[in-house]
Amino acid sequence: MDLNEQSITPMTEDECWEFLSMQPIGRLGTAVAGEPEIFPLNFAMADRTIYFHTIPGTKVAEVAINEKVAFEVDQWGPEIAYSVVVKGTAEILENDADIAAAESTNLVSYLDDTRDTWVRITPTQVTGRRLQR
Amino acid sequence: MDLNEQSITPMTEDECWEFLSMQPIGRLGTAVAGEPEIFPLNFAMADRTIYFHTIPGTKVAEVAINEKVAFEVDQWGPEIAYSVVVKGTAEILENDADIAAAESTNLVSYLDDTRDTWVRITPTQVTGRRLQR
Numbered sequence: 001m002d003l004n005e006q007s008i009t010p011m012t013e014d015e016c017w018e019f020l021s022m023q024p025i026g027r028l029g030t031a032v033a034g035e036p037e038i039f040p041l042n043f044a045m046a047d048r049t050i051y052f053h054t055i056p057g058t059k060v061a062e063v064a065i066n067e068k069v070a071f072e073v074d075q076w077g078p079e080i081a082y083s084v085v086v087k088g089t090a091e092i093l094e095n096d097a098d099i100a101a102a103e104s105t106n107l108v109s110y111l112d113d114t115r116d117t118w119v120r121i122t123p124t125q126v127t128g129r130r131l132q133r
Numbered sequence: 134m135d136l137n138e139q140s141i142t143p144m145t146e147d148e149c150w151e152f153l154s155m156q157p158i159g160r161l162g163t164a165v166a167g168e169p170e171i172f173p174l175n176f177a178m179a180d181r182t183i184y185f186h187t188i189p190g191t192k193v194a195e196v197a198i199n200e201k202v203a204f205e206v207d208q209w210g211p212e213i214a215y216s217v218v219v220k221g222t223a224e225i226l227e228n229d230a231d232i233a234a235a236e237s238t239n240l241v242s243y244l245d246d247t248r249d250t251w252v253r254i255t256p257t258q259v260t261g262r263r264l265q266r
Binding site: 031083131 | 139163214
């Protein structure tokens with residue numbers, strides 16, 4: 001293969017959100033007290049906002065309290081791969097309007113879900129890369 | 134589906150490493166100056182150590198200098214999913230014996246690789262979960 005035929009190109013913000021809207025699983029990255037953590041999660045997206053479920057008292061719930069997060073989603077095909085990273089702030093949803101907006105995403109989880117607390121990531125930056133080979 | 138038939142069970146350390154040995158792509162999570170970052174990466178494994186490539190001067194290279202990292206790999210099948218997280222310290226390899234050990238992994242990257250600097254993650258903790266539905 002000719003190395004020059006390969007490319008890494010930035011995705012537009014629209015392309016990033018379109019890609020995110022089609023994916024069921026992402027990874028939440030956190031940095032609490034200088035300790036990196038990664039949690040794979042089912043998520044849903046609406047109005048360029050990321051939603052996921054958690055359980056109060058768990059590690060994910062702790063780090064979701066107004067912490068800076070990075071949320072990454074990727075997919076690797078035979079010829080094209082995509083990777084999108086959303087930077088933002090996570091917060092546990094407590095008011096009815098926010099929870100209603102979250103529930104309207106119809107998030108589907110891998111396991112039947114007993115987690116009834118919603119977390120929202122409000123994005124501050126979205127970047128994506130398209131790899132072609 | 135009966136919710137009680139579903140389960141989340143911890144993986145043994147042996148199961149975690151066996152799973153990692155079969156996977157080509159993971160996500161590196163870092164926390165530099167309180168800022169979480171996630172980088173998807175091709176990786177290889179040997180002697181319960183994680184290896185990947187980088188380019189000097191890049192963001193990944195910066196954070197790989199003796200920083201605490203979390204490295205996560207997951208796979209989602211129709212009935213079973215796995216997620217493994219390796220915590221450890223990343224370092225750029227500089228001596229010949231370390232680089233020879235890294236090269237013997239025969240790491241294959243998605244793109245033909247011009248990245249010639251090796252990074253090693255020396256693990257301090259490995260945990261994994263098996264989700265069945």
